[in-house]
Amino acid sequence: MEAQIIIDTLEYDYIPARLFNVHAQGGQGDIPFTHAYPEVWVVRDEDYTRGREIVHRYEKTPIDTGVISCPTCHEENPRNFQLCWKCGSGLEVALYKT
Ligand SMILES: [Zn+2]
Known part of the structure; x- marks a missing residue:
């Protein structure tokens, strides 16, 4: 569920992202955000830096x-x-x- 929330958060900032599970084959040009499964991938390479910051901010948010x-x-x-x-x-x- 958390991965889906990250995707929703990214898309809220106009960054299209997709959820891949461990067995899925990633498309060329996609960059994985996390090593944990399932993985969140941005659709466009140019969104990677901004998307990574958003995920990082999400992960740093105190519980x-x-x-x-x-x-x-x-x-x-x-x-x-x-x-x-x-x-x-x-x-x-x-x-x-x-
Ligand atoms: Zn609601």
Whole structure:
């Protein structure tokens, strides 16, 4: 599930990304972000640097036990999420309210 959240976060910043599992064959020109499986790959090489920073920022985000409610579907999300895991809506509005 976490890999899908990373992809959603990347696409939120207009970086198309794909999820590959360990057995998938990567296309030429793709660059893997992580060594953990499954892997998140950017579609365009020119997005790699920016995408890597976004993933790095995501990975560095401290774990917070607090939760915030999605403004769209009201599902509870960890406070460090930028996007609702359930419906994909941005959580910034909820962050500002708390
Ligand atoms: Zn939601």
